Amino acid sequence: MSNEKNTEKTQKHYLTSKEIKAIAKENSKVMKALEKKKYRKAVESEFVTTMKDDKNILEIEDLHTYFFTDQGVVKAVNGVSFNIPKNSTVGIVGESGCGKSVTSMSVMRLLQGPQGQIYSGSIRFKSEEFKRDAKGNPIPVFVKDENGADTQVQATSSSGAPLFEMEEKVLDIAEMPISEIHRIRGRQISMIFQEPMTSLNPVFTIGNQLDEVVFIHSPGATKEMAKKRSLEMLELVGIAAPERVYNSYPHELSGGMRQRVMISMALICDPRLIIADEPTTALDVTIQAQILDLLRDLKDRINGSIMLITHDLGIIAEMADYVVVMYAGRVIEQGTVSEIFHNPMHPYTIGLQKSKPTMDSDSDTLFNIPGNVPNPVNMPSHCYFKERCSKCIGKCSGDYPGMIQVSPTHYVACHLYGEEEKNG
Amino acid sequence: MADSKKEATEVIDPAVAAFIEEDAKRKAELEEAKAKDFEKPYDTEALLEVRHLRKCFPLQKSLLGKVQRELVAVDDVSFKLNAGETLGIVGESGCGKTTLGRAILKLHEPTGGRIIFNGEDITDFNVKQMRKNRTEMQIIFQDPYSSLPPRSTVGDILSEPVKVHKIVPDSEVKDYVMDLMEKCGLRDYYYERYPHEFSGGQRQRICIARALSVKPKLVICDEPVSALDVSIQAQNINLLKDLQKSMNLAYVFISHDLSVVKFISDKIGVMYLGSMVEFGNKKDIFSNPIHPYTKALFSAIPNPNPDVKMNRIVLNGDIPSPANPPKGCRFHTRCPNATEKCKYVTPEYREYEPGHFAACHLCEEEFSKK
Ligand SMILES: Nc1ncnc2c1ncn2[C@@H]1O[C@H](COP(=O)(O)OP(=O)(O)OP(=O)(O)O)[C@@H](O)[C@H]1O
Ligand SMILES: Nc1ncnc2c1ncn2[C@@H]1O[C@H](COP(=O)(O)OP(=O)(O)O)[C@@H](O)[C@H]1O
Ligand code: SF4
Ligand code: SF4
Ligand SMILES: [Mg+2]
Ligand SMILES: [Mg+2]
Numbered sequence: 001m002s003n004e005k006n007t008e009k010t011q012k013h014y015l016t017s018k019e020i021k022a023i024a025k026e027n028s029k030v031m032k033a034l035e036k037k038k039y040r041k042a043v044e045s046e047f048v049t050t051m052k053d054d055k056n057i058l059e060i061e062d063l064h065t066y067f068f069t070d071q072g073v074v075k076a077v078n079g080v081s082f083n084i085p086k087n088s089t090v091g092i093v094g095e096s097g098c099g100k101s102v103t104s105m106s107v108m109r110l111l112q113g114p115q116g117q118i119y120s121g122s123i124r125f126k127s128e129e130f131k132r133d134a135k136g137n138p139i140p141v142f143v144k145d146e147n148g149a150d151t152q153v154q155a156t157s158s159s160g161a162p163l164f165e166m167e168e169k170v171l172d173i174a175e176m177p178i179s180e181i182h183r184i185r186g187r188q189i190s191m192i193f194q195e196p197m198t199s200l201n202p203v204f205t206i207g208n209q210l211d212e213v214v215f216i217h218s219p220g221a222t223k224e225m226a227k228k229r230s231l232e233m234l235e236l237v238g239i240a241a242p243e244r245v246y247n248s249y250p251h252e253l254s255g256g257m258r259q260r261v262m263i264s265m266a267l268i269c270d271p272r273l274i275i276a277d278e279p280t281t282a283l284d285v286t287i288q289a290q291i292l293d294l295l296r297d298l299k300d301r302i303n304g305s306i307m308l309i310t311h312d313l314g315i316i317a318e319m320a321d322y323v324v325v326m327y328a329g330r331v332i333e334q335g336t337v338s339e340i341f342h343n344p345m346h347p348y349t350i351g352l353q354k355s356k357p358t359m360d361s362d363s364d365t366l367f368n369i370p371g372n373v374p375n376p377v378n379m380p381s382h383c384y385f386k387e388r389c390s391k392c393i394g395k396c397s398g399d400y401p402g403m404i405q406v407s408p409t410h411y412v413a414c415h416l417y418g419e420e421e422k423n424g
Numbered sequence: 425m426a427d428s429k430k431e432a433t434e435v436i437d438p439a440v441a442a443f444i445e446e447d448a449k450r451k452a453e454l455e456e457a458k459a460k461d462f463e464k465p466y467d468t469e470a471l472l473e474v475r476h477l478r479k480c481f482p483l484q485k486s487l488l489g490k491v492q493r494e495l496v497a498v499d500d501v502s503f504k505l506n507a508g509e510t511l512g513i514v515g516e517s518g519c520g521k522t523t524l525g526r527a528i529l530k531l532h533e534p535t536g537g538r539i540i541f542n543g544e545d546i547t548d549f550n551v552k553q554m555r556k557n558r559t560e561m562q563i564i565f566q567d568p569y570s571s572l573p574p575r576s577t578v579g580d581i582l583s584e585p586v587k588v589h590k591i592v593p594d595s596e597v598k599d600y601v602m603d604l605m606e607k608c609g610l611r612d613y614y615y616e617r618y619p620h621e622f623s624g625g626q627r628q629r630i631c632i633a634r635a636l637s638v639k640p641k642l643v644i645c646d647e648p649v650s651a652l653d654v655s656i657q658a659q660n661i662n663l664l665k666d667l668q669k670s671m672n673l674a675y676v677f678i679s680h681d682l683s684v685v686k687f688i689s690d691k692i693g694v695m696y697l698g699s700m701v702e703f704g705n706k707k708d709i710f711s712n713p714i715h716p717y718t719k720a721l722f723s724a725i726p727n728p729n730p731d732v733k734m735n736r737i738v739l740n741g742d743i744p745s746p747a748n749p750p751k752g753c754r755f756h757t758r759c760p761n762a763t764e765k766c767k768y769v770t771p772e773y774r775e776y777e778p779g780h781f782a783a784c785h786l787c788e789e790e791f792s793k794k
Contacts, residue, residue: 351655366661
């Protein structure tokens with residue numbers, strides 16, 4: 001017993017002020033360099049790249065996102081790689097604090113600086129933007145005027161907004177200076193947050209806020225066009241009285257309605273990718289069911305992809321095509337939804353599925369994974385799950401296990417699946 | 425009642441008028457039945473019995489301090505719970521689960537109804553009289569972060585109630601606490617540590633140990649695992665279940681997670697806008713839910729199996745405000761089976777099978793056919 005006490009004492013929880021100063025000094029050097037890069041002026045060629053696979057809309061490769069705190073460097077995302085194919089839903093699961101939100105914040109470049117920084121890695125996004133002329137102005141799409149035979153007029157969308165020519169480019173979001181990010185954020189990638197109240201401005205009406213987004217997205221739209229588009233979107237997300245909601249303030253709506261408004265706002269710009277971070281966690285089961293139905297329906301209608309973050313395996317099973325399982329800042333398994341549910345391989349994935357009580361099980365005790373997630377400042381060099389793993393083998397005390405491919409779509413990082421899979 | 429008469433004259437439809445009359449009649453009958461209920465002797469077998477419990481919060485007061493509008497957070501809830509049993513309370517947020525739990529402990533003064541604990545009517549007990557009961561009735565809160573004092577060690581947190589309530593002689597307190605910590609899965613060197621050094625799951629265990637340190641008979645668990653991760657949730661649910669067995673505890677287990685409630689409960693109560701809409705044994709509720717809201721609730725749970733095609737009853741609309749609940753059946757604005765009658769007549773909370781209660785006109789009709 002006394003032995004255990006001593007080892008506890010040596011792994012102390014408090015740093016001396018001298019140690020904190022040393023860490024802070026080291027951190028500020030790195031942060032300064034990264035901040036400088038973030039605010040630099042850059043020519044486009046510095047961040048234009050190509051996709052590894054043309055079927056993907058987003059490719060994240062070896063992403064490291066760190067928080068430089070006075071207690072040490074928190075490696076919130078520590079070498080994450082996964083792809084989001086076109087027209088599909090990718091679910092990200094994992095325990096609270098495993099880096100799901102930080103991954104999405106990295107894609108949106110919404111990390112709180114100077115502590116939060118993308119340290120390395122790439123986030124390749126297939127962007128579709130206005131084609132611009134030499135002066136940087138968008139080039140309108142012209143069609144023949146219906147009345148006059150020879151005159152050309154600018155084409156318009158269904159809601160009457162003027163159309164411009166588009167072009168595809170692959171951009172590395174991680175390399176972009178922050179001044180360029182508006183090309184993507186809120187235009188091609190939109191985000192739905194867990195708590196809708198924090199992302200709606202309480203002093204403006206819903207209509208004001210929706211119209212604002214329309215103006216950003218379609219230059220030259222008139223007030224009437226904007227309103228028409230806003231109402232159209234509110235209707236699309238199943239709001240029964242769009243006109244009333246359009247004129248309401250956020251606090252006058254219920255949680256479910258606010259979440260719908262958030263979704264309609266995220267849809268206005270015809271995003272190619274929607275990131276939904278725990279979109280239903282703050283809602284009740286019956287309202288959650290409505291929102292999930294809505295999201296599933298919308299994905300097909302807008303022809304986009306969804307990155308769905310949640311800790312509820314039930315939601316993943318219902319919504320996702322592909323699943324990425326994260327643990328302590330790393331991806332530990334990924335595959336199609338049926339691979340992850342029918343043939344989970346990583347001991348953590350297996351444990352996670354067993355620990356959730358289901359509606360049709362009748363057992364007396366729940367399976368549980370003992371222990372806790374390791375301290376994010378002091379990650380071990382071996383498998384992060386080792387202290388909680390019941391299948392641990394000799395190799396597990398060695399290096400962190402590499403990603404092993406077990407099927408064209410199924411990957412797992414665990415020493416149990418070693419050489420034979422690689423060879424076979 | 426004056427209100428409904430006035431409306432009746434405005435409405436032309438005779439069918440509606442008949443409904444309103446029926447509602448008034450039923451309400452009068454209900455009041456009578458209630459008065460009779462209060463006179464019935466207490467059930468000596470039950471550890472806790474709640475009869476027609478009601479809790480209102482004032483929304484608006486006139487200048488003289490008279491309540492003008494009120495919010496009925498818990499309306500006419502009745503049930504019995506035996507020693508060693510678990511009652512699971514489910515329902516959407518704001519439906520009054522927490523208020524019910526706190527009213528049972530008299531942390532909220534009940535507005536009406538009776539609470540009988542251990543064969544004693546505690547409804548009108550004052551603070552002094554409640555002190556004895558305080559050790560027998562404990563509560564565990566949802567948020568393990570804010571419910572522990574930050575400047576006390578775990579040892580102090582657990583010893584204090586033991587000393588105050590003289591559970592064991594002073595000389596044995598430390599051994600008693602150490603023993604309790606072991607039972608609750610806390611290592612002995614935690615004794616000298618502070619709450620902030622622990623993860624959410626461990627803090628929740630400290631809260632559990634603190635609640636159990638005074639040897640209670642009843643523990644109200646308000647969303648005890650909702651703030652925890654799935655894998656940690658399972659650890660603590662198992663712990664609660666083991667402790668229940670070894671200490672013969674009764675739980676009122678409040679949660680919005682139906683699968684957790686199903687796992688831990690013996691009886692289940694489903695609440696909607698302050699009322700109990702269905703109550704019964706776990707088996708009956710899950711194999712044969714009779715209230716449309718319960719059915720919808722069950723069908724809304726995402727199933728962690730990608731091959732099962734969901735056959736969901738999607739409820740339209742949002743939960744109405746409890747400050748201004750719908751007339752008639754409170755669920756009628758969202759109920760897929762609602763009829764004209766439901767809009768005006770409050771359904772009666774009745775026993776349909778032994779120990780299986782529900783409040784719905786549809787069930788009433790179906791059962792009267794049988
Ligand atoms: N601003 C910050 N400063 C320092 N550390 C942070 C900050 N934001 C996040 N972290 C750390 O990064 C890690 C990942 O956090 P993240 O919010 O991504 O978790 P999550 O998986 O989304 O969890 P949850 O389910 O609770 O939302 C955690 O260890 C967290 O403590
Ligand atoms: N102190 C209070 N004053 C006024 N209203 C309250 C108070 N506490 C709770 N309420 C209201 O009572 C209703 C039920 O609340 P609560 O029991 O906390 O819901 P739940 O626990 O099911 O989420 C809610 O509408 C809530 O706003
Ligand atoms: S690598 Fe070893 S310790 Fe890690 S999950 Fe696999 S078996 Fe367990
Ligand atoms: S009484 Fe009517 S509205 Fe209420 S639950 Fe039954 S069928 Fe639905
Ligand atoms: Mg998060
Ligand atoms: Mg509550």
